[in-house]
Amino acid sequence: MSDGKLSYKEKKVITIGIVSEITGLSQRQIRYYEERNLIFPERTERGTRKYSFSDIEILGDIADKIEEGVQTFEIRKDMIKKAKGKQTREDVNKMIRGQLNAHFNIRK
Template identity: 65%
Template sequence: MDNNQTYRDKKVMGIGIVTEITGLSNRKIRYYELRKLIFPERTPSGTRKYSFSDVERLMEIAEKIEDGVQTHEIRKDIVKKEKHKMIIGQINSHFNRNGYK
């Protein structure tokens, strides 16, 4: 496991558990993956593995879909949030390397 990875980000759950937690069908979850809204890891045998963060994202996606938001709009929002997280991480890394706390 990556040292920066928290328990929330570790991919440990199969799709069956995720469907139980979220109430979403396997088909919907796979569709969200196809639309590049969720990114499960694959085991060598091809089994999808999800994290607690993935479950949270799936719940957010389901709520937005229910509110009428299109998948391409959700994807744009996800990309924007990921870019923001990356920039914040780079800024924090820069200050930590240079002795600022």
């Protein structure tokens, strides 16, 4: 988001119990995926896990891949690869915007 605010999909406000109900995964499965660094909930001061709608989508993708026989380390490897690709595209876009701004003498 350009104004620094998270979209509703990124806000971590959903408890593990609700996530379990929505996804059909057990709370133990969800915690396991966290242990395997596939999902990253926030924690309240009391340690309660909080998830976002995006996290729920990721958990659904993880569950589908596990059902297909994909191992968690393979899922993690794929997630890292995708994150690097996304960052690279963002870096290229920033560079291009900078070059265009310099060429057309646009000041922010």
